[in-house]
Amino acid sequence: MSLYSSVARRRRESIFQINPNRPAKANFIITDLFTNIDEVTKKAFTSSASPSSLKIFLTSHHILNPTVLLALILLGLLTAVVSFFMDLAIQELQYLRLFFIQTSSEILNMGIWIIFCIVLCELAVFITSYLSKDAEGSGIPEMKAILSGVKLRNFMSYKTFFAKIIGVVFAIGGGLSIGREGPFVHISGIIATHISKIPIFSHIHSNLTLKNQFLAAAVAAGIASVFECPIGGVLYSIEVTSTYYIVSNMWRAAFCSIWCAIGIIWLREIGQMKVINSTDFPDVGLDLEIFSFIILGCLCGLLGALFINITSRLISLKEQNIYPMLYGRYRYTLLICIICAVVTFLTNYMRLNDMAVINDMFHSTFSEHGWDDYNLPFALLVFGICKFLLTSLSLSCHIPAGVLYPLLAAGAVFGRLFQQLASLVFTSDRHGVYAAVGAASLVSATTHTISVAVIVFEFTGQIHYFLPMIVSVLIAYTVSSSLTLSIYDAFLEIKGLPYLPSLKPAKLQAQCARDIMEYSYPQITISANLGDLVDAIEEASVFFSKIPVVDSEGNLLYDILVNSAKEYFISIYKERHSSFSPDTAGHLNNFLLYLEKKNKESMMGETFEEFLLAKENNEEVKKFLNISIDLKSEILNLDDSPFAINESTPLAKVHFLFIMLGLNQAYIIRKGALVGMISRESFTKSRNPA
Amino acid sequence: MSLYSSVARRRRESIFQINPNRPAKANFIITDLFTNIDEVTKKAFTSSASPSSLKIFLTSHHILNPTVLLALILLGLLTAVVSFFMDLAIQELQYLRLFFIQTSSEILNMGIWIIFCIVLCELAVFITSYLSKDAEGSGIPEMKAILSGVKLRNFMSYKTFFAKIIGVVFAIGGGLSIGREGPFVHISGIIATHISKIPIFSHIHSNLTLKNQFLAAAVAAGIASVFECPIGGVLYSIEVTSTYYIVSNMWRAAFCSIWCAIGIIWLREIGQMKVINSTDFPDVGLDLEIFSFIILGCLCGLLGALFINITSRLISLKEQNIYPMLYGRYRYTLLICIICAVVTFLTNYMRLNDMAVINDMFHSTFSEHGWDDYNLPFALLVFGICKFLLTSLSLSCHIPAGVLYPLLAAGAVFGRLFQQLASLVFTSDRHGVYAAVGAASLVSATTHTISVAVIVFEFTGQIHYFLPMIVSVLIAYTVSSSLTLSIYDAFLEIKGLPYLPSLKPAKLQAQCARDIMEYSYPQITISANLGDLVDAIEEASVFFSKIPVVDSEGNLLYDILVNSAKEYFISIYKERHSSFSPDTAGHLNNFLLYLEKKNKESMMGETFEEFLLAKENNEEVKKFLNISIDLKSEILNLDDSPFAINESTPLAKVHFLFIMLGLNQAYIIRKGALVGMISRESFTKSRNPA
Incomplete structure (x- = not known):
C-alpha cells in the first residue's frame, strides 16, 4: 500500500476525530509490561557468554539484592529531605503572611494579605507554565497511568521536578486550598526515576518490572512523607494506583517508606516542625452510637x-x-x-x-x-x-x-x-x-x-x-x-490519558475480539524491504508499540518493537550515508529527524511530506528503500512469541487479559493468520462510538 | 490411537512416578479462573432471551448488589457466632482442667492433668480421622491453593466443618500448643461455600470470580474473628493467600470482616470473654534504641x-x-x-x-x-x-x-x-x-x-x-x-498440592514453552465419534480440565471442558440405553459409574478394563462408540476461544501467564496448529526432572 494513501487515510479516520472529546495531544508512549518480562533477562543471557553469578544476583529481583536495597534507602531519605524542606518553606511563607498583617488598619492588612496571596499564586502559575506544564495537577492520576504502562514524555524531567516543588510551595503559601500529597507523590516519582538512571542502579531502569516496583515504592514514600505514616502510605498508594497488586511488591514499598518516615521524623525533630498531635480518645466499643x-x-x-x-x-x-x-x-x-x-x-x-x-x-x-x-x-x-x-x-x-x-x-x-x-x-x-x-x-x-x-x-x-x-x-x-x-x-x-476504561457488562458479554479490533494496522512480511518498514512505522502511530511480521500466507510469526525498527532504519542509513548525493542525504536526514522527533513536535509533518515527494521522485531514495530487511539483525531484536488471541475470544476475556498482563496491544488471529489488532484505544473507541 | 495403549502408556509414565516425592493422591480438581470469566455471563445471555435488568443487577459484580451484601453480612456474623462459641468451649475446657487439679497431692494433680490432656487430644485425633481427614492441619495453605484455582474434594464438606471445630477445641483444650487462626479460616471458608449454595446466593457459587472474592472475604473474616482485627485481618489474608490481589476485592473483604468484628465484639461483651487488653505504651520516637x-x-x-x-x-x-x-x-x-x-x-x-x-x-x-x-x-x-x-x-x-x-x-x-x-x-x-x-x-x-x-x-x-x-x-x-x-x-x-511453583531465574531464561510442554495430551478432531471422546476423557486424567478440538489439518479450533464431555456422553447413552441388550447396558453402565467415580476410588480401574475388553469384542458397544459427536450440542458447551500460546514463548512469560490468569492449562501452537499442552504439573516436572 502506498505511503501517501496510508497517511491520507489516517488523517481521515484519525483516532482523535473518532473521540472528539479527547484532546489531540500525543505526548505519551505506551509500553507493554508483558513484553518486558523476559527482555532484560534475555539480554543478560545473550549479550555476554556467561555472566558471573554475582552480576546475576545484583540485577535479580532477590529480596536482599544490595543495589535495590540501597536505591530504596536513597529514595526514602531523599524524599524525606525534599519533603521536609518544602514543608519548611510552606510554613515560613505562612508565618510571613501573618507577620505582614500586623499594621493597625484592618483595611491595610486586608490589602497586604490579598496582594501577598496574588503575588505568590501568580508566581506559582508563572513558574509552572514556564518550566513545565506537566507539573500542573495532582500527579497521582499520571502515576497511575505510568504504573499501568503509559510513558509520559517530560513528566519525569528535572524541569518538572522544580516546577512542581516551587509551584506547590508558592500556591499553598499563597493561600490556595490545596494539598501536598499528590505533588509529593509526583516528586518522589521523579526522584525515583533519576535514581534509577545512576549507573550502579541502571538495571532497575532497564527492567520494567523492577522499575515499576521502584516507582510504586516512590508513591508510597510520597504519601508517607506527608503524614509520617509508612503503613498507611503503602496501602493508600496501592489503592489509588493499582487495579491489581503483586503482593510481594508490598515489601519494597514498606521498606522504602519506613526509611522515608525515619528521615522525616528525624528532620522534623531537629527542625521543630509542627505535626498532627497524637490523640487520647477513650476506648470506643459497640453501642447504639454506632x-x-x-x-x-x-x-x-x-x-x-x-x-x-x-x-x-x-x-x-x-x-x-x-x-x-x-x-x-x-x-x-x-x-x-x-x-x-x-x-x-x-x-x-x-x-x-x-x-x-x-x-x-x-x-x-x-x-x-x-x-x-x-x-x-x-x-x-x-x-x-x-x-x-x-x-x-x-x-x-x-x-x-x-x-x-x-x-x-x-x-x-x-x-x-x-x-x-x-x-x-x-x-x-x-x-x-x-x-x-x-x-x-x-x-x-x-x-x-x-x-x-x-x-x-x-x-x-x-x-x-x-x-x-x-x-x-x-x-x-x-x-x-x-x-x-x-x-x-x-x-x-x-x-484523556490512555488508561484502560472499565466496560459495561452488557458490552463485555455481547461482543468478542472481532467486534472491536482494528482492521488497519501496521505489518510487514518476512521478505519486506526498508520502504515497507517505513510504512509500518508510520502506520503504527502512537497507539501500537510493536509491528507484526507475517509469512507469505499471513501467518503471524514474530513482532518487532517500533523503536527497534527505527533504530534499525537509522543504522542502515548510517552505514550507507557516505555514498549518497547531498540532495538524497538531505531528504533522508530530514526523515530521520522526523522519526526521532515524531509525536514531539507536530510541525515535523511537513518534513515528512517532503520526504514522501522525494520517495516518489528521487531514484537514490527509491533504491535505498528497496534494500531488504535482515530479520536476524540484533538491532531488530525479533520477538518470536508475539501475544495473539483468537478472533472469537469474548470481550470480557480480552479486557481481563489487558488488565492482568498490562498489555498495550494484542494480535487477533484466525487459524494462525493475522486478521486484526487491538490496542487500548480500541476499548475506548468501542465505549464512545463516533 | 487405541485406548489400551494409551492406558498402558499412562500407567508407564504416570506423572506420579515422575515425581516420586509427591503422594499419589488425586483428591483435587484444578479449575481455570480464566475460563470462567465469561461463562456465567454468557449463560445469562444465551439461556433466556432477554434477562430482566433487575436480574442482571442481582447477579452482577456491582458494589451495591444486595444479594452479595447480604451474603457477606451473613458470612461475617455466622463466622463470629461460630468463632465465639468455639472460644467459649476452649475457655471452659481450660477452666475445667484447672478445676480438676485442686486435690492436695501434687502427684495426683499431675496424673489428672496428664490424663485429662491425653483424653482430649486422643478424642481430637479420633474425631478428626473419623469424620474427615481433610480437617487436619492449618487450612490456610489449602485455602491458598483453592483461591489459585484448585478444587479440593471434601475440603468444604459439613463433615470437615464439624471435624475441624471439635478437633481444634479438644486439641487446644487438651493442652497442645497450637493456634486457632488457620482452622478458623478454614471454617469460615466452609461457611462461605455453604452460604453460596443457598438458592438466592447461587449466582455467587456459579461465578468463579465472585466466588473467589467471597472466599477471600471468608479468609479475612476468619482472621478478624480471632483477633477482633478487621483491618489486620484483611491485610493478613491478602498476604498469606495471594500472589497478586485485585485491589477492588479489598472492599468486600473489609465489609465482611467488619461485620464479623462487630458480631464478635458484641458476643464477647455479652459473654464476658477475656480479650487481649489495650495497652498504654508511651510515645516512641526516633532515638538510639532503634x-x-x-x-x-x-x-x-x-x-x-x-x-x-x-x-x-x-x-x-x-x-x-x-x-x-x-x-x-x-x-x-x-x-x-x-x-x-x-x-x-x-x-x-x-x-x-x-x-x-x-x-x-x-x-x-x-x-x-x-x-x-x-x-x-x-x-x-x-x-x-x-x-x-x-x-x-x-x-x-x-x-x-x-x-x-x-x-x-x-x-x-x-x-x-x-x-x-x-x-x-x-x-x-x-x-x-x-x-x-x-x-x-x-x-x-x-x-x-x-x-x-x-x-x-x-x-x-x-x-x-x-x-x-x-x-x-x-x-x-x-x-x-x-x-x-x-x-x-x-x-x-x-x-503436594498443585500450587504453581516459582522457578529458578536461570530456568526461566533458558527455556521456552516447547521445552516443558507435554507431547501426550487428549485431543479430538471435528469429525470425532464417541469412542474418540472416551479416549480423550481418559487421556485428560486429573491434570487437564479441557480437551482441545482440532480440524483435519491440526489447527486448534475449540475446546471442551472434560466435565461437559462426560455429561454429553451420559446424555447420549441415556437417549439410547433402552435399545441395548442387557449385557451391553451392563458394560456401559459400569463405564458410566467409572466416569462418575473416577479419581474418587482407585479400584474402579477394574471396571474400566472390563469395559475396554467389551469395547474390542461387543458389536453393540462398538456401534454405540461409532456415533459421531454433534459439536453444536448445548451440553458440550464448546468454547471457541481456547487460550493458545506460541511454542517459542519464553518460559518466563508462560509462568507469568499462569500466575496472572490463574490458568490450569494452555495450548501450545505452531502457526495455528496444536503441537502440545502445558499444565501446572508440567512446571513441577520441569523443576524436578526424573
Whole structure:
C-alpha cells in the first residue's frame, strides 16, 4: 500500500476525530509490561557468554539484592529531605503572611494579605507554565497511568521536578486550598526515576518490572512523607494506583517508606516542625452510637460524590472555554486567588492551615483560634462550606495541587459539626472521634480508598476507635463509588490519558475480539524491504508499540518493537550515508529527524511530506528503500512469541487479559493468520462510538 | 490411537512416578479462573432471551448488589457466632482442667492433668480421622491453593466443618500448643461455600470470580474473628493467600470482616470473654534504641526460619515413617501430648493460655502468674524455649492446628527477654513495646507477612510505637524469607498440592514453552465419534480440565471442558440405553459409574478394563462408540476461544501467564496448529526432572 494513501487515510479516520472529546495531544508512549518480562533477562543471557553469578544476583529481583536495597534507602531519605524542606518553606511563607498583617488598619492588612496571596499564586502559575506544564495537577492520576504502562514524555524531567516543588510551595503559601500529597507523590516519582538512571542502579531502569516496583515504592514514600505514616502510605498508594497488586511488591514499598518516615521524623525533630498531635480518645466499643456514625458515613459519601462532581464540572467548563475572558491561565488564578484571600482573611480560624484545623478538631482546642468566639456550630458550618468550595475552585487552577489535606480538614470540621447534632441524642465524650471519622470518611468518599482510615490511625497514634471509623469509611466509600468515579479516575478521564476504561457488562458479554479490533494496522512480511518498514512505522502511530511480521500466507510469526525498527532504519542509513548525493542525504536526514522527533513536535509533518515527494521522485531514495530487511539483525531484536488471541475470544476475556498482563496491544488471529489488532484505544473507541 | 495403549502408556509414565516425592493422591480438581470469566455471563445471555435488568443487577459484580451484601453480612456474623462459641468451649475446657487439679497431692494433680490432656487430644485425633481427614492441619495453605484455582474434594464438606471445630477445641483444650487462626479460616471458608449454595446466593457459587472474592472475604473474616482485627485481618489474608490481589476485592473483604468484628465484639461483651487488653505504651520516637529493635528483628528472623525448618523436618520425618512404631496416628499424638502435659504442668506460668501470656508480657503483670517467683529472665527463657519446641511438635500431630497464637506468645516472651538484655544499655520504660515488637516479628518471620504488625496494632489499640515495630518486622521478614519458604508454603509443598511453583531465574531464561510442554495430551478432531471422546476423557486424567478440538489439518479450533464431555456422553447413552441388550447396558453402565467415580476410588480401574475388553469384542458397544459427536450440542458447551500460546514463548512469560490468569492449562501452537499442552504439573516436572 502506498505511503501517501496510508497517511491520507489516517488523517481521515484519525483516532482523535473518532473521540472528539479527547484532546489531540500525543505526548505519551505506551509500553507493554508483558513484553518486558523476559527482555532484560534475555539480554543478560545473550549479550555476554556467561555472566558471573554475582552480576546475576545484583540485577535479580532477590529480596536482599544490595543495589535495590540501597536505591530504596536513597529514595526514602531523599524524599524525606525534599519533603521536609518544602514543608519548611510552606510554613515560613505562612508565618510571613501573618507577620505582614500586623499594621493597625484592618483595611491595610486586608490589602497586604490579598496582594501577598496574588503575588505568590501568580508566581506559582508563572513558574509552572514556564518550566513545565506537566507539573500542573495532582500527579497521582499520571502515576497511575505510568504504573499501568503509559510513558509520559517530560513528566519525569528535572524541569518538572522544580516546577512542581516551587509551584506547590508558592500556591499553598499563597493561600490556595490545596494539598501536598499528590505533588509529593509526583516528586518522589521523579526522584525515583533519576535514581534509577545512576549507573550502579541502571538495571532497575532497564527492567520494567523492577522499575515499576521502584516507582510504586516512590508513591508510597510520597504519601508517607506527608503524614509520617509508612503503613498507611503503602496501602493508600496501592489503592489509588493499582487495579491489581503483586503482593510481594508490598515489601519494597514498606521498606522504602519506613526509611522515608525515619528521615522525616528525624528532620522534623531537629527542625521543630509542627505535626498532627497524637490523640487520647477513650476506648470506643459497640453501642447504639454506632448508628450515628453510620449516618455520618452516608453524609460523607454524598458530600464526597458532590465534591468530585463539582470539581470535574469546573475543570470541564474551563476546558470548553465558554468565557475566554475568564479562563486565561493567569486571569483565572487571579480570580480564584482573590476569592480565597478575601474569604480566608475574614475570620481568625479561616486563616489557619489545614494541619492546625485538624489539631483543633481532634483535640477540641477551639478557643485558641477563636472558633467559639460567637457560636461554635455556626463557625464550623461556615468553615466547612467555604473549605469545600475553595478546595474545588483551587483544584481547577493551573497549579500543582493535591486533595488530601484540605479534604481531611473539611471532613474533620464536618465530623465536629455532626457531633454537635449527635450530642442531642448521645451524650458521650467522643468529640474528637467524630472529627477523625469524618475526616477519613470524606477522603474515602472522594478518593475511593479504605486505607485512608489507616493513615488517620497512624497520625492520631490510636486505633481504639476502629469500629466507628471503619464502619463509617466503608459506608462513605460504598455510597460515593456507586454514584461516581474516584477523583483520580475523573482527572484521568479529563486528561484523556490512555488508561484502560472499565466496560459495561452488557458490552463485555455481547461482543468478542472481532467486534472491536482494528482492521488497519501496521505489518510487514518476512521478505519486506526498508520502504515497507517505513510504512509500518508510520502506520503504527502512537497507539501500537510493536509491528507484526507475517509469512507469505499471513501467518503471524514474530513482532518487532517500533523503536527497534527505527533504530534499525537509522543504522542502515548510517552505514550507507557516505555514498549518497547531498540532495538524497538531505531528504533522508530530514526523515530521520522526523522519526526521532515524531509525536514531539507536530510541525515535523511537513518534513515528512517532503520526504514522501522525494520517495516518489528521487531514484537514490527509491533504491535505498528497496534494500531488504535482515530479520536476524540484533538491532531488530525479533520477538518470536508475539501475544495473539483468537478472533472469537469474548470481550470480557480480552479486557481481563489487558488488565492482568498490562498489555498495550494484542494480535487477533484466525487459524494462525493475522486478521486484526487491538490496542487500548480500541476499548475506548468501542465505549464512545463516533 | 487405541485406548489400551494409551492406558498402558499412562500407567508407564504416570506423572506420579515422575515425581516420586509427591503422594499419589488425586483428591483435587484444578479449575481455570480464566475460563470462567465469561461463562456465567454468557449463560445469562444465551439461556433466556432477554434477562430482566433487575436480574442482571442481582447477579452482577456491582458494589451495591444486595444479594452479595447480604451474603457477606451473613458470612461475617455466622463466622463470629461460630468463632465465639468455639472460644467459649476452649475457655471452659481450660477452666475445667484447672478445676480438676485442686486435690492436695501434687502427684495426683499431675496424673489428672496428664490424663485429662491425653483424653482430649486422643478424642481430637479420633474425631478428626473419623469424620474427615481433610480437617487436619492449618487450612490456610489449602485455602491458598483453592483461591489459585484448585478444587479440593471434601475440603468444604459439613463433615470437615464439624471435624475441624471439635478437633481444634479438644486439641487446644487438651493442652497442645497450637493456634486457632488457620482452622478458623478454614471454617469460615466452609461457611462461605455453604452460604453460596443457598438458592438466592447461587449466582455467587456459579461465578468463579465472585466466588473467589467471597472466599477471600471468608479468609479475612476468619482472621478478624480471632483477633477482633478487621483491618489486620484483611491485610493478613491478602498476604498469606495471594500472589497478586485485585485491589477492588479489598472492599468486600473489609465489609465482611467488619461485620464479623462487630458480631464478635458484641458476643464477647455479652459473654464476658477475656480479650487481649489495650495497652498504654508511651510515645516512641526516633532515638538510639532503634538499634536495639534492629537486633531484635534479626534474631526473630533467624528464630522464625529455624522454626519453619524444624517443623517441616519433623513432618517429613514422620511421613517417611522411619520408626513405624512411633508414627501411628494415635501413638504419636499420645507421645506429644504427654510431653506437652508434663512440661505445662510444671510451673504456674507454663499453664497459662497464649492470650494470658501475651497480656502478661504487654502489661508487665508478672507477679499475678508467678513469673518472677524466682528469676524473671530465667522464667522467660524457659518458657520461650519450651513454647517454641512444643509448638513445633504439636504442629506435626494429626489435628487441626494454626500457628499464630502460640508464636505471638513465644515472640512476646522472647521480646521481653531481649528487653532484659537491652535494659543494660537503654534505661527506657518500653517493656511492653519490646514484647509487642517481638511478637509481631517472630510471626512475620514465620509466615512472611508484614501485616501482622497491623494485627498487633489493632489488639494493643495503639500505633504510637510504629517505628520500632515496622523496622523490626521488616528485618525479621527479610532475614527469614531470604533463608526459607514461609511456613504455609512449606506445608503446601509437603502436602503436594498443585500450587504453581516459582522457578529458578536461570530456568526461566533458558527455556521456552516447547521445552516443558507435554507431547501426550487428549485431543479430538471435528469429525470425532464417541469412542474418540472416551479416549480423550481418559487421556485428560486429573491434570487437564479441557480437551482441545482440532480440524483435519491440526489447527486448534475449540475446546471442551472434560466435565461437559462426560455429561454429553451420559446424555447420549441415556437417549439410547433402552435399545441395548442387557449385557451391553451392563458394560456401559459400569463405564458410566467409572466416569462418575473416577479419581474418587482407585479400584474402579477394574471396571474400566472390563469395559475396554467389551469395547474390542461387543458389536453393540462398538456401534454405540461409532456415533459421531454433534459439536453444536448445548451440553458440550464448546468454547471457541481456547487460550493458545506460541511454542517459542519464553518460559518466563508462560509462568507469568499462569500466575496472572490463574490458568490450569494452555495450548501450545505452531502457526495455528496444536503441537502440545502445558499444565501446572508440567512446571513441577520441569523443576524436578526424573
